[in-house]
Amino acid sequence: xxxxxxxxxxxxxxxxxxxxxxxxxxxxxxxxxxxxxxxxxxxxxxxxxxxxxxxxxxxxxxxxxxxxxxxxxxxxxxxxxxxxxxxxxxxxxxxxxxxxxxxxxxxxxxxxxxxxxxxxxxxxxxxxxxxxxxxxxxxxxxxxxxxxxxxxxxxxxxxxxxxxxxxxxxxxxxxxxxxxxxxxxxxxxxxxxxxxxxxxxxxxxxxxxxxxxxxxxxxxxxxxxxxxxxxxxxxxxxxxxxxxxxxxxxxxxxxxxxxxxxxxxxxxxxxxxxxxxxxxxxxxxxxxxxxxxxxxxxxxxxxxxxxxxxxxxxxxxxxxxxxxxxxxxxxxxxxxxxxxxxxxxxxxxxxxxxxxxxxxxxxxxxxxxxxxxxxxxxxxxxxxxxxxxxxxxxxxxxxxxxxxxxxxxxxxxxxxxxxxxxxxxxxxxxxxxxxxxxxxxxxxxxxxxxxxxxxxxxxxxxxxxxxxxxxxxxxxxxxxxxxxxxxxxxxxxxxxxxxxxxxxxxxxxxxxxxxxxxxxxxxxxxxxxx
Amino acid sequence: xxxxxxxxxxxxxxxxxxxxxxxxxxxxxxxxxxxxxxxxxxxxxxxxxxxxxxxxxxxxxxxxxxxxxxxxxxxxxxxxxxxxxxxxxxxxxxxxxxxxxxxxxxxxxxxxxxxxxxxxxxxxxxxxxxxxxxxxxxxxxxxxxxxxxxxxxxxxxxxxxxxxxxxxxxxxxxxxxxxxxxxxxxxxxxxxxxxxxxxxxxxxxxxxxxxxxxxxxxxxxxxxxxxxxxxxxxxxxxxxxxxxxxxxxxxxxxxxxxxxxxxxxxxxxxxxxxxxxxxxxxxxxxxxxxxxxxxxxxxxxxxxxxxxxxxxxxxxxxxxxxxxxxxxxxxxxxxxxxxxxxxxxxxxxxxxxxxxxxxxxxxxxxxxxxxxxxxxxxxxxxxxxxxxxxxxxxxxxxxxxxxxxxxxxxxxxxxxxxxxxxxxxxxxx
Numbered sequence: 001x002x003x004x005x006x007x008x009x010x011x012x013x014x015x016x017x018x019x020x021x022x023x024x025x026x027x028x029x030x031x032x033x034x035x036x037x038x039x040x041x042x043x044x045x046x047x048x049x050x051x052x053x054x055x056x057x058x059x060x061x062x063x064x065x066x067x068x069x070x071x072x073x074x075x076x077x078x079x080x081x082x083x084x085x086x087x088x089x090x091x092x093x094x095x096x097x098x099x100x101x102x103x104x105x106x107x108x109x110x111x112x113x114x115x116x117x118x119x120x121x122x123x124x125x126x127x128x129x130x131x132x133x134x135x136x137x138x139x140x141x142x143x144x145x146x147x148x149x150x151x152x153x154x155x156x157x158x159x160x161x162x163x164x165x166x167x168x169x170x171x172x173x174x175x176x177x178x179x180x181x182x183x184x185x186x187x188x189x190x191x192x193x194x195x196x197x198x199x200x201x202x203x204x205x206x207x208x209x210x211x212x213x214x215x216x217x218x219x220x221x222x223x224x225x226x227x228x229x230x231x232x233x234x235x236x237x238x239x240x241x242x243x244x245x246x247x248x249x250x251x252x253x254x255x256x257x258x259x260x261x262x263x264x265x266x267x268x269x270x271x272x273x274x275x276x277x278x279x280x281x282x283x284x285x286x287x288x289x290x291x292x293x294x295x296x297x298x299x300x301x302x303x304x305x306x307x308x309x310x311x312x313x314x315x316x317x318x319x320x321x322x323x324x325x326x327x328x329x330x331x332x333x334x335x336x337x338x339x340x341x342x343x344x345x346x347x348x349x350x351x352x353x354x355x356x357x358x359x360x361x362x363x364x365x366x367x368x369x370x371x372x373x374x375x376x377x378x379x380x381x382x383x384x385x386x387x388x389x390x391x392x393x394x395x396x397x398x399x400x401x402x403x404x405x406x407x408x409x410x411x412x413x414x415x416x417x418x419x420x421x422x423x424x425x426x427x428x429x430x431x432x433x434x435x436x437x438x439x440x441x442x443x444x445x446x447x448x449x450x451x452x453x454x455x456x457x458x459x460x461x462x463x464x465x466x467x468x469x470x471x472x473x474x475x476x477x478x479x480x481x482x483x484x485x486x487x488x489x490x491x492x493x494x495x496x497x498x499x500x501x502x503x504x505x506x507x508x509x510x511x512x513x514x515x516x517x518x519x520x521x522x523x524x525x526x527x528x529x530x
Numbered sequence: 531x532x533x534x535x536x537x538x539x540x541x542x543x544x545x546x547x548x549x550x551x552x553x554x555x556x557x558x559x560x561x562x563x564x565x566x567x568x569x570x571x572x573x574x575x576x577x578x579x580x581x582x583x584x585x586x587x588x589x590x591x592x593x594x595x596x597x598x599x600x601x602x603x604x605x606x607x608x609x610x611x612x613x614x615x616x617x618x619x620x621x622x623x624x625x626x627x628x629x630x631x632x633x634x635x636x637x638x639x640x641x642x643x644x645x646x647x648x649x650x651x652x653x654x655x656x657x658x659x660x661x662x663x664x665x666x667x668x669x670x671x672x673x674x675x676x677x678x679x680x681x682x683x684x685x686x687x688x689x690x691x692x693x694x695x696x697x698x699x700x701x702x703x704x705x706x707x708x709x710x711x712x713x714x715x716x717x718x719x720x721x722x723x724x725x726x727x728x729x730x731x732x733x734x735x736x737x738x739x740x741x742x743x744x745x746x747x748x749x750x751x752x753x754x755x756x757x758x759x760x761x762x763x764x765x766x767x768x769x770x771x772x773x774x775x776x777x778x779x780x781x782x783x784x785x786x787x788x789x790x791x792x793x794x795x796x797x798x799x800x801x802x803x804x805x806x807x808x809x810x811x812x813x814x815x816x817x818x819x820x821x822x823x824x825x826x827x828x829x830x831x832x833x834x835x836x837x838x839x840x841x842x843x844x845x846x847x848x849x850x851x852x853x854x855x856x857x858x859x860x861x862x863x864x865x866x867x868x869x870x871x872x873x874x875x876x877x878x879x880x881x882x883x884x885x886x887x888x889x890x891x892x893x894x895x896x897x898x899x900x901x902x903x904x905x906x907x908x909x910x911x912x913x914x915x916x917x918x919x920x921x922x923x924x925x926x927x928x929x930x931x932x933x934x935x936x937x938x939x940x941x942x943x944x945x946x947x948x949x950x951x952x953x954x955x956x957x958x959x
Contacts, residue, residue, distance in 0.1 A: 043723035044877040046918055057917050063723050085914035089883035122907045125890035149876065168718075168876070171701075173886035175876035 004070040013066050020048055020061035023074065030074055031083060031112050033090075033198050034150035035062040038254045039159055045090075045150050047112070049082045050074045058082055080116075087117035093128040093173065094199070095145050096121075103200030105213040109148060128173055136178070137165075137185030139205055139259055140194060144176045147201035153177060153193035160256060161360060163187040177201070188362065191263075192256050195245060206263060207243045219468035220247060220522055222455050224326060224368035224448050225261035228361050229457030231523075232257060234265070234449050234468035241265045241449060241469065249523055252461065258362050265449075268469070272432040274444040275473025289438055296474065296484075303441040304488035306424040307343065310398035316344025320387040320396045320422075323350040323378045324403030325367035326430075328453030329462065329512070330501040331478035332373050334493065335402055338482045342491050343400065347377070349384025351405040363458050367405070368448070372456030375511040375527055384409045391418040398424035402445075402478060404433035428481055444475040451477045453498040454520055460530025462512070464520045533763065533771060536751045537744070538787040541631040547666050549673035552634035558679060560753035561641040565687045570602075573646040573753070580752045580760045581769040585624075586614055586705075586742030587818065587847045588922075589768075589835050592749070598729035599647045599737050609737040611643050611652035612714065613746060615667075616698050616705035618657055619818035620869060621849030624773035625743035627785050629656070629663035632747075633670035637693060639746025641684060642753060644691040647739055651692040654743075655710050658700045668695050702873035706921045707740035709875065720875045721921035744773065765791030768834035768845070776802040778852035779809065790845070791834040798829065798852055809854035813937075817846020819866050820926030822933025823859070843933060858953035859938040860945055863931060864892045865959060870927035881924035884915040888931055895942055898950040905942055909935050 003012045006019070006028060013022045018041075023030045033045035041063050049058040053071040058079065061072075073079065090109065098104045130144035154166045154177065165185045169178045179185055185193065194204045218233035223244060230253035232244045244265050246257035277299030278291040294302070310318055321339045323332060339345040350373055357364040374380070388409055390396050399422050407415055416434060419425060427439035430447045448455075450471040454462050479501055483493045495501040499517050506512045511527045519525050545551030552558070564573055578593025599609060613636070617625040628636055640652040656664050671693050674680045682690045696714055698704050704713040708722035711733050725731075732738020748770055752760045764770050768790035774797050777783045781803030788797065794814055798804065805811050811826040816833060822843040824831065831841045838845050853862060871885040891908055894900055912928040912935075919925075935942070944952045 041723070042877075043920060044879070046879050049918065060723075063725070065725070082918060085918070086879050089879045089887075089914070092883055092887060122910075123887070124901075124904070124907075125887065125894065128886075148879070149882065151877075170876070171703075172871055172874035172876045173882055175882065 002066050002068040002070075004066045004068070004072065006072040007074055017066050018062060019050060019052075019059075019064045019066060019072055022066060023061060028074060030061045031116055032062060033108060033112075033148060034152060036152050036155075036196055038256075039152060039155045039196075042151055042155065045086065045148070047083060047086045049079060049086075051076050051079050083116045084118055087113055088122070090148050091117065091121065092123040093145075094148065095127070101146065101200040102203050102208045103146070103197075107200060108198035130176060134178075136202075137190050139263075140185050140190050141203050141205050141208060142177060143201050143203070146199050147177055148199055149175055149177070150198055151177075152196045152198070153202055156193055156196060157185070157187065160192070161187040161189045166193070188258050188260065188358065189256060189360070191259050192246070195255070204243070211237050211242050216242060217468075218245070219449075219466050221449065221465045221468060222368065222457075222463045223257055223261040223264065224455070225258070225264045225366065226355070226357075227363045227365040227368060227370055227458035228253065229368055229455060229461065229463050229524075230257040230261055230361060231463065236468050239470055241268050251523065252457065252463075253361055256361060260362075267431070268447050268449045269472060270431070273447075273472045273475070274429060274432055274436060274442060275475070277444060277474065278442040280440040291437075291439075291442065296476070299441055299443060300481075300484045300488055303426045303443065304485055306440060307398050307400070307426065307485075308489055310424055311343070314397055318395065318397040319343045319345055320390065320399040321345045321348035322384050322387060322399070322401045322406045323348045323373055324405055325350055325352045325365070325370035325373055326403050326405075326448075327369060327373075327478050328448070328451070328455055328465070328498070329369065329372040329376070329505060330453045330498040331402070331482070332369065332378060333376055333501055333505040333509070334479040334482045334495060336376060336378060337493065338486050339400075342486050342489050347379040347383055349379045349381065349387050351381045351384045351409045353405055353408055365458060368457070369455045371458050371460055371527075372454075372462070375456060375460070376505065376509045381409060388415060388418050391422050394421055396422050398422070398426070400426045400428070401435060401439075402428050404429055404431070404435045407433060407435055428478055430475070443481050444473055445481065446471045446475045446477045450475065451498075453477075454502060454515075454517070456527060457524075460511075460527040461524045462515055462520050462527060463524035464517065464522065533787075533789045535771070535787040537635075537747055537771060537773060538627065538632075538785065540635070541627060546632050547630065547634075547670065549634055549670065549677060552632070557634050558638055560750045561638045561645075561679070562685055564642055564645055564753050565685050565689065568645075568753075570646050570648050573642065576757060577646065577749060577752065579757045581767070582745070582748050582752060582760070583768065583835065584742055585744035585748070585772060585847070587619065587820070589845060592741065592745055595729075595739060595741070596643070596646055598727070599739055600730065602648050605737065607736050608650040609647060610733045611640065611647065611649045612707070612710060612733060612738055612740040613640060613652055613654040613743060614705060614707065614710060614740055615654050615656040615660070615663075615743045616710060617660070617743070618702040618705045619820060619847050619849060620866070621775065621777055621815060621818045621851040622847040623775045623777075624785055624848070626660060626663050627773065628743055628747060629660070629667050633667045634674065635747045635750055636667070636743055637670060637674050637679070638750045639748075640693055641679065641691060642749045643739070643741065643746055644684075645689065649691065649739075651694060653714055653733065654693065654695045655704065655714055656695060656697055657705070658698045660697075664695060664697055671695060702869075703875045703921075703923060706923065709921065710740060711738065720877055721923075723920050764789045765832060765834045765836070767836050772848045774833065775847075775849040776852065777849070778814075779806050779854035779857070780804065780852045781806045791832045791837070793830050793832055794824075794850065795829045797833065797850060802852070805852070805854050807854075809856065811852065812855040812857050813853045813859065813862075815851040815930070816843050816848075818849040819851070819869065820929055821846040822929050823853075823862070823937065824933070825937045842936065844929075856953065856955040856957075858896070858951055858956035859934050859941050860892060860896045861951065861953070861956050861959060863934045864889070864896050866930045867892050867927065870923065874923055874927070878919035878924060880915045881919045881927070884911055884924060885927045887911050888927060892931070895945050896951055898945060898948070900942070900946040902943070902946055904946070905935070905939065908942075
């Protein structure tokens, strides 16, 4: 393995490693614009120039493979002057209006100007004038004047979604980023170009000009849009979510995420969130449905009483339960425990919504935790449909439902007709649905951005979510709701936190053996055998 | 005794562009000799020993370049030759003459290169504006195929070699060897970063060597007449003759085949008939627009790699641009700066931004709106562009500015002080 010296440090590297990769791995700062860890090497920004002994010209660190005995210097006067020159050249035509630029605060050009630039300009000529607001795609806006032509976005479209919409048109200082004729930047991953744009040239039309980025607080989490479980940061300010950003995890999503997943944050605080517990108060046979909000203890009591009554009259066979692939491992484990120990339901069903997958990140199962549910013994859509059939036959008196995916189990009218025959529906959910509107007790659940816990992606990787926001209204975590309900029904569950529940889950379910919140960490761990 | 014109000797002979005419004048004998009696390795060695340096501008030793190709047996990928006929350097028009008047000389050179490097094919990348040379060359290629000099069995030997003519679309940058390859592959002509180098990863990712048209032609004569003969022409480290293209304010602009090392004075005053209209020599650009202009006081410089380097310029493509005493050097710089700005591919920061900065800044000085501090900025910008980019276009834009500021800084100062161009009779832009 080649050994080389960089700034006096002797480092051994894998063959084929570049100077830039080795420097990054060892904390030696080398600035760059066009290089990106997940894209091909471009070598055009020239910011990463370093001095290599025995080579007369400065070399770009990003494209210099290390050979045995190489001696590299990253901080000589020559290197510093070369960097300063690149900074000067990049800035002569750049609009120096950071105060009104949406990128300010997370701008590579701004940051590197502070570190490597010169504080004054010698440029006396008119700046280049280009289009400031190009609707380059339905979700991305382009400001050509801010562009420094690093071509990360062009390479992204060619190499990652492989759609190749973006091109550089023209030459020299007339070069502009644009789309191929008749084409829009409209692939399922288009907003990643905004993330990798080192300046304010590409901005997300959803996010731009809504908040200054330095106000945002990032909380590590996992996207719940599908079973891929892309790692994300939830960016929030004053208890409001402004965006999701992909967080690097080479085992899951590299540094990318899809546009649908990214924009799914709008659901978190949408107007149709269930904020308060409700109890149905229409008289039986009246024909109209009415629900009234209730304090938590009254609602829990009502649910417990109804479930107890149903069990006492016709036994456990008259009870049904349906789980949700949107809940965390901890919620689901407690739900399963509740079903088995309190309701006497061995195998609750679960319907997982599906959508059009691709071969990059988007998976067919449009929910984050179906794999976790299955691993611990929760049933599938057939089980849910069997429960529904029993509802149709009038065999079920009380039904506990997590989420609303049950509505997708069969034809909508049929599902609703079947549910109309059930004397008690306890609905634990985050958002209003046809199910919450007919339920006899509605218990508001926290969304994934409001709670702690773990999710298991389609490949069996257990990943951590953290609360980024205060819960909406009086919403509580499902595990907490189920604990309250169980207690009211005479079963004391000892689990008082996601950590404690995960500990028990790890003890009881072999696939989860050895998994703890600490081990899950920020990058996740695979289930046993996954 | 005037030197023998081995490259251009056939130019004025009727029928020289036809294969029969070429054969009648002794053509294709070098190719036959090499194929019949020389191993590829021996041919590479011969070119190395000859001291031939590339005629495309950089003057890199040709034999050495050929030896960079991976050894056959160790690497069995198909290998290619790209012949650079994109002659786009302002002031340069030698390859055009070869292709128009003696196209088979080039084809024979390509066969020799093909044999030496065991190439599968040679792609001639000819600049789009060269419509007539392309037509003549295409016909010559057909003739060579018909005679069995190209194709599956070249001259009856077990050697398959094709020649393909490809017309460019008018970009200077496609004359840069890796920009040329990108363009040949159907992509936008943008130079490639190195590594990987063309000898390992060239056309379509295969081992490739790129040489200039004239370079291949020299090989024909080196094979035909031997290394000793070739080394007897030219100067210490610049062997052979070359086609000096003389343009600008001379009485007889044109191509002059002379040994390397001939003085600029001899070329300008003896061969090109001196300065036109009885004016005085003011400046000359020795090797195409990217080389640094030199003042009349240096006209005794020998036109070879070493002497021109010592004089602060370069041989380049041997395209000698002559300027008389009416010429405004600021205006001349502006023309050159504008050219490189227009032709920069735009990928490297310093070139994309620097070429435009030079153009705007020089333009402002020429218009009389300059400031004295601009002169320092101008030199700094040029210096910042040198040797720091993927290809040499940035250097090509920087060198003429450095050269002009070295010898004619006072002219820039006069523009600034007088608030206008002090050369009313200079050529117009």
